[in-house]
Amino acid sequence: MSGVTGGSLRATATRIIHQVVHQGQSLGQLLPPALEGLPAEERGRLQDWCFGSCRWWHRLNAELQQRLHKPLPKRQGLLESLLILGLYQLRHTRIAPHAAIHQSVETARELGSHQLTGLINGILRKSLRDGEPEPGSEAMRHSHPQWLMAKLSANWPEQWQTILEANNRKPPMSLRFNPGHHDQTSALAALADAGLTAHPGQLAAHAIQLDEACPVDRIPGFNQGHFSVQDEAAQLCTELLELAPGQRVLDACAAPGGKTGAILENQPALAEVVALDSDRERLGRITENLERIDANARLVAADAGDPGAWWDGAAFDRILLDAPCSGTGVIRRHPDIKLLRRETDIRDLADTQLRLLEACWHTLATGGRLVYATCSVLQQENTRIIQRFINGHMDAQLVPITLDWGIETGYGRQLITGERDQDGFFYACLEKNPAHWA
Numbered sequence: 131m132s133g134v135t136g137g138s139l140r141a142t143a144t145r146i147i148h149q150v151v152h153q154g155q156s157l158g159q160l161l162p163p164a165l166e167g168l169p170a171e172e173r174g175r176l177q178d179w180c181f182g183s184c185r186w187w188h189r190l191n192a193e194l195q196q197r198l199h200k201p202l203p204k205r206q207g208l209l210e211s212l213l214i215l216g217l218y219q220l221r222h223t224r225i226a227p228h229a230a231i232h233q234s235v236e237t238a239r240e241l242g243s244h245q246l247t248g249l250i251n252g253i254l255r256k257s258l259r260d261g262e263p264e265p266g267s268e269a270m271r272h273s274h275p276q277w278l279m280a281k282l283s284a285n286w287p288e289q290w291q292t293i294l295e296a297n298n299r300k301p302p303m304s305l306r307f308n309p310g311h312h313d314q315t316s317a318l319a320a321l322a323d324a325g326l327t328a329h330p331g332q333l334a335a336h337a338i339q340l341d342e343a344c345p346v347d348r349i350p351g352f353n354q355g356h357f358s359v360q361d362e363a364a365q366l367c368t369e370l371l372e373l374a375p376g377q378r379v380l381d382a383c384a385a386p387g388g389k390t391g392a393i394l395e396n397q398p399a400l401a402e403v404v405a406l407d408s409d410r411e412r413l414g415r416i417t418e419n420l421e422r423i424d425a426n427a428r429l430v431a432a433d434a435g436d437p438g439a440w441w442d443g444a445a446f447d448r449i450l451l452d453a454p455c456s457g458t459g460v461i462r463r464h465p466d467i468k469l470l471r472r473e474t475d476i477r478d479l480a481d482t483q484l485r486l487l488e489a490c491w492h493t494l495a496t497g498g499r500l501v502y503a504t505c506s507v508l509q510q511e512n513t514r515i516i517q518r519f520i521n522g523h524m525d526a527q528l529v530p531i532t533l534d535w536g537i538e539t540g541y542g543r544q545l546i547t548g549e550r551d552q553d554g555f556f557y558a559c560l561e562k563n564p565a566h567w568a
């Protein structure tokens with residue numbers, strides 16, 4: 131990564147937003163190096179500016195295009211992101227409007243666009259004076275790409291507005307306490323002693339929700355593995371595995387290892403955990419995460435869809451397939467997904483998901499259980515994958531998830547984003563019966 135840092139904070143934010151929108155890079159890639167070394171207050175501001183501008187980009191850009199009488203010259207592309215940031219500040223933050231406008235003009239100068247400072251000043255002043263225009267469509271109102279809004283409303287005729295609204299809210303910070311160190315009471319007490327107010331999670335046994343997000347170094351015992359940061363919906367995957375001592379477990383798409391860690395904490399007496407991921411670099415992050423909680427897994431860099439390349443033939447009793455997906459259930463945590471994902475990605479992802487499920491199934495023991503999970507709310511990646519799979523596999527039995535959260539789809543359980551303040555997540559439990567022919 132290069133070329134986002136240097137200059138004022140606003141110039142850095144402008145470059146980051148530009149790289150997300152025009153170069154397909156994620157905030158997850160761009161922000162960490164840009165935040166390094168900044169004082170806490172500036173870190174918070176930079177994150178808020180980048181997240182907020184991406185969260186509201188579709189709506190703010192519709193306004194911007196209305197206000198520009200002709201498109202900005204291509205070589206001035208950065209100014210578009212500078213204006214989106216300025217509009218974000220006028221519409222969604224408490225920054226004094228005149229300061230936001232003045233600093234935007236100064237930043238245009240800093241970015242070498244001296245001749246366009248008048249345009250920046252004019253557009254932002256007019257936006258301030260006129261107020262926000264009425265959005266032209268529901269997609270614009272909720273600041274989503276049209277294709278995504280169409281899919282959500284077709285998939286969830288009763289819930290799509292809840293999903294869109296939840297996607298634009300800031301998410302809670304959830305922790306998982308390590309049952310080797312804490313129970314719920316001692317976990318809450320330890321957090322309270324550290325000045326952090328929190329309450330038990332609503333769905334997962336080891337979940338704690340902080341009342342306010344904080345840096346991990348304020349969490350007591352974080353470096354000793356007493357707590358991990360993990361969304362509550364993600365924690366449910368481990369519970370659905372119904373782990374028991376002596377089992378051989380495959381975590382098929384494991385990096386960065388959040389769920390591998392939860393599996394090992396949840397059942398320390400497993401025979402073996404194999405943590406597989408095709409991305410060698412991301413695999414390294416599993417090592418860091420497991421070292422912190424003092425746990426071990428066998429790490430393998432390979433394509434889960436090609437067991438011939440990595441499988442030793444010993445069947446697994448439990449498999450977690452936390453499949454690569456659109457991330458449409460976690461847009462509130464990663465608002466850049468709205469800018470990065472394309473409609474055509476969904477079909478490609480669905481092909482990969484089915485391919486991985488087919489391959490992993492092959493390595494599951496008879497009587498074993500596979501949990502298929504995604505952080506997507508699109509049926510193409512969820513119920514339809516399970517439906518297609520079940521139809522082609524006489525030895526696969528869908529185990530109903532009879533809990534009081536989410537929607538039973540007939541092919542797995544769907545948590546809708548925002549339901550009980552959770553991320554959107556999908557889960558299906560499949561068990562392998564001896565093959566029989568009717």
Ligand SMILES: C[S@@+](CC[C@H](N)C(=O)[O-])C[C@H]1O[C@@H](n2cnc3c(N)ncnc32)[C@H](O)[C@@H]1O
Pocket residue numbers: 364382383384385386387388389390406407408409412432433434435452453454455486
């Ligand atoms: C949803 S993320 C997994 C998150 C992880 N389970 C956790 O809880 O921290 C999906 C992962 O699948 C990996 N992946 C994508 N295609 C794969 C493949 N063909 N084989 C194995 N891993 C794959 C990606 O590198 C990514 O790390």
